[in-house]
């Protein structure tokens with residue numbers, strides 16, 4: 643898990659943290675949208691993802707729900723992230739890079755910006771025509787995909803105008819405590835930083851649990867982007883975050899409304915196909931050797947996401 647400084651790769655394992663040992667996530671640097679500079683054309687843009695990564699998973703769910711599979715092709719990296727970063731392979735569930743036949747994701751970053759400084763994250767939405775990264779920020783990629791629904795499924799709208807403010811408010815509200823919060827727990831370098839992160843995480847999960855007692859989805863009866871942003875973390879919670887990231891005050895299966903919500907979204911047509919628990923577990927337990935030095939992937943837990951809702 644290395645990073646670039648002025649286009650030079652530094653392979654050392656480096657989880658950025660502040661003076662108190664709290665994990666610091668850097669902001670995504672490529673922030674364009676479809677429009678004048680990047681007009682949408684079927685097949686022009688290529689999506690690079692990891693099935694393990696929750697941020698990528700948001701983009702894969704929205705791509706699936708909007709039926710964009712044949713207009714936005716995808717490549718899937720190997721679940722193991724090494725000091726060389728994400729790489730392509732012929733492994734089960736992986737899809738190599740058809741654009742350049744690349745070995746590493748990081749090669750895209752220096753193609754887009756030869757003096758790039760920063761981490762080489764997925765998802766990446768790549769413009770084949772101009773040879774650059776349109777966006778590497780999942781929340782913005784899913785909004786762009788939602789805007790393409792007229793091409794395929796005009797009836798699906800995950801950011802309907804009347805619910806947009808509420809959906810965005812939820813997404814922003816649980817981002818740091820839940821989506822990023824599990825990483826803040828797992829990558830804490832001090833007791834103090836961990837205590838703060840785990841406390842914030844479960845306070846927010848309890849709030850969400852109470853909120854979902856009254857509603858099917860976060861904004862009521864309709865599924866919105868915020869539900870997808872929450873789901874990708876909940877899916878990984880019991881299989882990975884409870885043990886690997888020490889998010890273990892409670893499990894999702896112990897919180898009836900969050901557990902019902904997780905199964906509901908999982909069973910929504912088009913979602914289960916995007917969930918690859920083998921890649922998810924392989925990635926976290928094998929890649930973060932500072933957290934799990936043996937790299938051994940646990941067998942369980944047994945969880946039935948297909949259970950009755």
Ligand SMILES: N[C@@H](CCC(=O)N[C@@H](CS)C(=O)NCC(=O)O)C(=O)O
Nearest residue numbers: 695697761762763764765778779780
């Ligand atoms: N804010 C970004 C975060 C993406 C991100 O952090 N992806 C992780 C995978 S879960 C990654 O690629 N990490 C590689 C690294 O940090 O070197 C988004 O939402 O798209």
